[in-house]
Amino acid sequence: MHRSESSTRIRAAVLALSLVALLLVALTAAWGAPGAGGETNPTAESFSGSTDAAPAAQTAGDDADVIRLRNEMVQTDERGTVGVTTRAEIPDRVTELEVTLRSVDAGTDTDIEADGFVPADDSGPDESVWEWDGETADPSLTYAVDANDTVEGEGPLAVDGTHRFVDAGEWALVRTPRVGAVWSYTGQYEGQVRSERETVVAGEGVASQTMAFLGPHEEYVREAAGQRYRLIVPDAADPVASPDEVFGVFAHASTALQVGARDEEVVAFAAPTGEVSWAVRGLQTGDADLWVRDREPAGTAADVWTHEYVHTRQAYRTEASGRWITEASATHYAALFALERGAADFDEFEATLARGERDPDASAVLSDPTTWEGNADYTKGALVAGEIDRRLRVETDGAASLATVLRELNEADRPITNEDVLNAVEAAAAEGADDATAAEVRADAERLTTTRGTAETWGRDAHTAAFGETPAQVGYELADDGIRAAGEYRNRTVARDPVELVAGESLEAAVVASNTGGAAGSYDLSLSVDGEPVENRSGTLDAGAETVEHFEHSFNDPGEYEVQIGSERLTVAVSEPARPSVRGVSTASDRVAAGESVVANATVGNDASVPAGGEIEFRVDGETVATAPVRLDAGEEATVGREITVDDDGGSLGVGSGNVTVSVVGPVDEASTTVTVEGAGLISVDGAPGFGPAVALVSIVVAGTSLARRGRRGE
Numbered sequence: 001m002h003r004s005e006s007s008t009r010i011r012a013a014v015l016a017l018s019l020v021a022l023l024l025v026a027l028t029a030a031w032g033a034p035g036a037g038g039e040t041n042p043t044a045e046s047f048s049g050s051t052d053a054a055p056a057a058q059t060a061g062d063d064a065d066v067i068r069l070r071n072e073m074v075q076t077d078e079r080g081t082v083g084v085t086t087r088a089e090i091p092d093r094v095t096e097l098e099v100t101l102r103s104v105d106a107g108t109d110t111d112i113e114a115d116g117f118v119p120a121d122d123s124g125p126d127e128s129v130w131e132w133d134g135e136t137a138d139p140s141l142t143y144a145v146d147a148n149d150t151v152e153g154e155g156p157l158a159v160d161g162t163h164r165f166v167d168a169g170e171w172a173l174v175r176t177p178r179v180g181a182v183w184s185y186t187g188q189y190e191g192q193v194r195s196e197r198e199t200v201v202a203g204e205g206v207a208s209q210t211m212a213f214l215g216p217h218e219e220y221v222r223e224a225a226g227q228r229y230r231l232i233v234p235d236a237a238d239p240v241a242s243p244d245e246v247f248g249v250f251a252h253a254s255t256a257l258q259v260g261a262r263d264e265e266v267v268a269f270a271a272p273t274g275e276v277s278w279a280v281r282g283l284q285t286g287d288a289d290l291w292v293r294d295r296e297p298a299g300t301a302a303d304v305w306t307h308e309y310v311h312t313r314q315a316y317r318t319e320a321s322g323r324w325i326t327e328a329s330a331t332h333y334a335a336l337f338a339l340e341r342g343a344a345d346f347d348e349f350e351a352t353l354a355r356g357e358r359d360p361d362a363s364a365v366l367s368d369p370t371t372w373e374g375n376a377d378y379t380k381g382a383l384v385a386g387e388i389d390r391r392l393r394v395e396t397d398g399a400a401s402l403a404t405v406l407r408e409l410n411e412a413d414r415p416i417t418n419e420d421v422l423n424a425v426e427a428a429a430a431e432g433a434d435d436a437t438a439a440e441v442r443a444d445a446e447r448l449t450t451t452r453g454t455a456e457t458w459g460r461d462a463h464t465a466a467f468g469e470t471p472a473q474v475g476y477e478l479a480d481d482g483i484r485a486a487g488e489y490r491n492r493t494v495a496r497d498p499v500e501l502v503a504g505e506s507l508e509a510a511v512v513a514s515n516t517g518g519a520a521g522s523y524d525l526s527l528s529v530d531g532e533p534v535e536n537r538s539g540t541l542d543a544g545a546e547t548v549e550h551f552e553h554s555f556n557d558p559g560e561y562e563v564q565i566g567s568e569r570l571t572v573a574v575s576e577p578a579r580p581s582v583r584g585v586s587t588a589s590d591r592v593a594a595g596e597s598v599v600a601n602a603t604v605g606n607d608a609s610v611p612a613g614g615e616i617e618f619r620v621d622g623e624t625v626a627t628a629p630v631r632l633d634a635g636e637e638a639t640v641g642r643e644i645t646v647d648d649d650g651g652s653l654g655v656g657s658g659n660v661t662v663s664v665v666g667p668v669d670e671a672s673t674t675v676t677v678e679g680a681g682l683i684s685v686d687g688a689p690g691f692g693p694a695v696a697l698v699s700i701v702v703a704g705t706s707l708a709r710r711g712r713r714g715e
Contacts, residue, residue, distance in 0.1 A: 065192065065609055067094060071177045071199040073207060075214050080167050081144040082214065084177045088116075088139050090132065093185045093193055097132040102178035103145040104128050113142040147174045151279050161277025168275050171215030171236050173291060176207055192573050194498070206232055208267035210286030222247040225254035226477065228265045233294075236272040241298035241305065249298045249306045253337055255516060258475030259313050259403050260410040260567030263288035266312055268305070270294045284311040299343030301352045306334040315410040315567055321418035324366040324449070328381025329406060332389065335382070336467070346460055354457045356383025366449045367418035384448045387455040388425060390466040391441055396432025398519030399472050404428035407475075410567045413531055422446050431522050472521025474541060476566040479510035479548060483570070486552070489577070489611035490633040498560075498571035502611050506554040507572060509565050513539075514546035527551040528564045578608035580630050582616075583637070601641040606632035618642045 068089040076083045090097060098120060104112070104127075112128065116139025120129035132139055147167035165174045176199045185193040199207040205214040208230075216235040220243040221228065229250050231243050246268065254262060269291040271278060282292040282304040290308040298305045310330040318326060335352040338344035356362060356379045364376035366384060389402035408424040409416050425445045429438035447453055458466075481493045487505040494500065499507060513523040520542050527535040537549040551565060561572040581604065588599035606612035611633050618626040626642035 065091060065093075065194065067091065067097065067181065067183060067193060067195045069099075069179060069181060069195060069197045071179060071197075071207075072202050073174075073177070073199065073205070073212055073214060074202040075167070075172060076144060078144070079169055080146065080148050082147045082167060082172060082174055083142070083144050085140055085142045086177065086179055088132070088181075090137075090139070091185070091193060093187045094183050095186060096134070096184040098182045099130050099132070099141065100180040101128045101130070101141065101143065102126065102180060103175075104143055111143065115140045115142075117141055145174075145177060147172050149175065162279050163276055164279050164283055165211075166276050168236070168272070171213065171234055171272070173211070173213050173234075173269060173271055175285075176210055176212050192498075192500075192575065208286070208289045211267070211269060211289045211291065213269055220247075222251075224251040225262075227251075227254055227262050230265065230267045232267070232269045234270065234272050236274060237270045237294040238272070238274070239270045239294040240296060241270075245298040246305055249303060249337070249341075250309050252341055253306050253309050253313075253333070256337060256340065256473065257310065257313055257333065257403060258473040258514075258516060259406040260315060260475070261477055263312060266290070266309065268292065268308075282308045284308040288312040299338055299341060301335040301338045301344040301348040303334045303338050303343075306337055307331060310334065313410075314406070316412050317415040319415045319417045320369055321367040322416040322421055323369055324377040324381040324418075325385065325406075325409070325416075325421055327377040328366075328385040329402060331378050331382035332385040332402070336386070336389075346463065350457050353383045353386050356380035356454060357456065362454045363452045365452055368450075371452075380454055383455050383457065384445075387448065387458075388441075388445055390458060390462070391444065392425070392428055393466045395429055395437050395441055398517070399432030399521050400428040401472070403473060404431065404521075407567070411564070413564065418449055421449070472515055472519045472541075472543070473517035474513060474515045474521045474523045476511055476513050476523070476525060476568070478565075478568060479512050482510045484508040484510075489613065489631050492633075496570060498573045499563075500610055501555055501572060501574045502577040502613075503556055503558055503574055504554070504577075505574075505611070506552050507563065507570075509551045511549050511551070511565055511568075512546055513541060513549060515541035515543060517543055519543055525549055525551075525566050527553060529553060530562055575610055577611055577613040578606060579614055580604045580606050580612040580616075580632050588641075597643040597645045599641050599643050601639050602628075603637065603639050604630050604632065605637040606634060609634050616640050618644060 066089075068087075070087045070089075072085045072087070074083045074085075084103070086099065086101070088097065088099065099117065101112075112130075114130060116133050116136025117130040118133055120131045122129050128143075130141060147165065148163065149165040150162040151164055166172065167174065179197070181195060183193065183195075187193075199212065201207050201212055201214055203214070204216050205212060206217065206219060207213075213232050213234060218233045218235070220231040220233065222231075222243070223229070224247065227250070229247050231246055233239055233243070250266060250268075266288045267290075271291045271293050273293050273295050278293055281296055282290065284290040290312065292304050292308060296304045307330045310333050311326070314326055314329070332353070335344065335349045339346065339349040356376075358379075360373040361376040361379040363371075364373065364380055365371045366376060366381055369377075385402060388405070392400045392402065392404065405421065405424040405428050408427060409420065412420060422442050422445055426438050426442035429441040433441070448455055483494060483496055483499060484492060484507075485494045485499070485501055485505050486508050489502065489505065501507060509527065511525060513525065515521050515523075520540055522538065522540050524538040525536065526533045534553055535551050537551070539547065541547065553563075555561065555572065555574045558574050558576055561574065563570040563572050582602050583605050584603040586601050586603075588601070600618060602616055604616065611631070613629075613631050616628040616630055617624050618628075625644055628640040628642055630638065630640060632638060
């Protein structure tokens with residue numbers, strides 16, 4: 001009779017524990033469930049994102065947080081067009097997706113084959129907008145784009161033809177598709193949904209960020225001067241310059257041109273000239289993509305390969321008055337670098353710049369493009385850029401040069417004007433000269449850019465005095481582990497594009513300032529957040545020296561921030577920490593005497609792409625008897641434990657003076673945040689052990705951080 005009554009009590013207790021566990025799971029699911037709300041309200045449970053039309057890749061870590069847009073290009077039977085299929089892989093968290101095709105006209109919607117997309121109402125004259133139907137797993141759009149891009153050539157790089165991009169039949173050198181996207185998604189703790197885009201060629205061919213070649217080809221690769229160079233040589237091309245020569249001018253210019261961060265990869269195409277009448281001798285687009293006609297040599301004073309490479313290092317945008325500096329500096333440096341390498345002599349260098357002394361270009365006002373009858377930015381502009389370069393080197397004893405000016409322009413966060421150019425010239429002169437001399441250099445630069453006056457080319461002796469010794473060439477780049485996240489969750493290198501942090505963490509940046517020139521030079525680095533400077537580092541570097549400057553900035557509020565360090569620009573996405581989940585529970589022993597304690601261990605993990613934080617609470621009969629803080633990096637797992645005393649008071653496991661048998665119940669599944677531990681007291685009856693009259697419940701729960709995900713923008 002005694003055993004039967006005990007068994008009945010045990011079954012009742014187990015049933016009660018099961019009901020409690022199910023209730024806790026239900027409450028947990030309701031507590032942590034993602035919400036649904038407005039499309040753009042950053043404080044709601046539904047969020048939105050977007051990409052520009054430019055096909056630059058945006059990357060993220062976890063597949064669940066990435067919208068993948070893949071453009072597949074293929075040649076068609078219709079000459080002058082290229083076929084494109086844009087495919088989308090959409091995470092479950094995404095509720096809406098709108099894709100804009102900027103390479104087609106809205107009037108051609110009927111020629112677009114859609115699978116899982118429907119036409120939107122807001123298409124424009126030069127774009128076609130499509131909305132995802134919300135159901136198709138892998139939607140796609142198949143369409144054709146015009147391959148031929150023609151223009152009337154202008155400038156010294158112009159030739160007699162009209163094409164900038166073309167489908168020649170057996171091969172095509174074309175722009176990549178311009179596809180934009182906006183989307184909405186749900187979820188608080190999983191991190192932001194971003195896009196990852198790529199363009200590929202179906203069959204023979206290669207696609208870069210903004211250009212694609214379709215057809216048979218050879219690809220050559222070289223890593224040098226902190227960059228990776230890819231040269232695409234079509235079978236239809238007959239290049240004058242060898243790959244080694246092209247890579248040589250790129251590497252020399254990369255080292256000599258200390259104007260800011262280098263792109264990791266430069267992609268160059270040798271454009272066949274046999275069947276095509278090109279409008280220009282070379283063209284640079286995007287961040288670091290370029291093509292040059294196959295008949296162009298590498299290393300002359302009018303070297304197009306160097307000219308287009310210099311454009312990849314110009315990160316600024318211009319207003320009309322500052323437009324001249326772009327082509328002017330590229331033309332000047334192409335001639336100067338050829339002279340420095342010994343590929344051109346001084347007479348060739350001088351002849352290149354002397355074009356700026358001849359009318360009508362000599363009478364143009366550089367800051368006013370409406371006065372340009374010819375190509376003043378390539379000719380007079382190159383001469384003026386060279387004169388500014390020479391004057392800065394002389395007046396600062398090599399501490400500054402035109403590269404100092406361009407480096408400052410590259411750090412501008414808005415389109416530059418000629419006034420910005422003049423300010424940069426004066427600031428560069430002040431690095432090695434007194435204020436009066438710096439003002440005089442600026443005044444001369446102002447006369448040469450805002451009036452019809454022009455400079456004169458200088459002779460060999462003047463050139464040797466200014467350029468004979470390599471000037472200070474101070475450049476900046478992030479160290480190998482340059483971007484780190486620091487705080488109570490982690491202290492390690494993190495990915496960029498964007499940098500993902502949680503509130504309370506700090507961004508740490510290590511920047512290498514190096515002087516590869518032949519004279520001492522100064523550096524001036526600042527870290528700004530949303531355009532506001534917050535830290536500054538400056539100093540002087542001897543020739544050949546380098547130093548590492550460290551920056552740190554804490555982000556306490558969720559939101560998206562634009563961070564700039566020198567010419568490096570970063571997007572920092574800050575969110576609330578995720579909530580850890582309890583994956584298992586155990587006890588150090590299965591029997592314990594009254595008055596003693598038992599250690600309960602909880603295994604906790606973080607499945608989110610951002611760090612997780614919260615308090616683990618150990619509860620007995622609904623009362624918290626111990627807590628343990630949890631701080632986990634993304635993907636990390638840990639075990640936390642606390643002692644629970646077995647006695648006759650509240651917070652006990654079992655009753656009486658006997659032993660306690662402890663068994664584990666839960667977690668119900670890996671997503672659970674609640675586990676329970678069952679204990680039954682053992683007492684002695686007639687000298688024989690037996691079950692005691694009571695059962696106590698131990699709960700281990702996660703107390704998460706605030707569920708309200710706040711957005712700093714749009715409030």
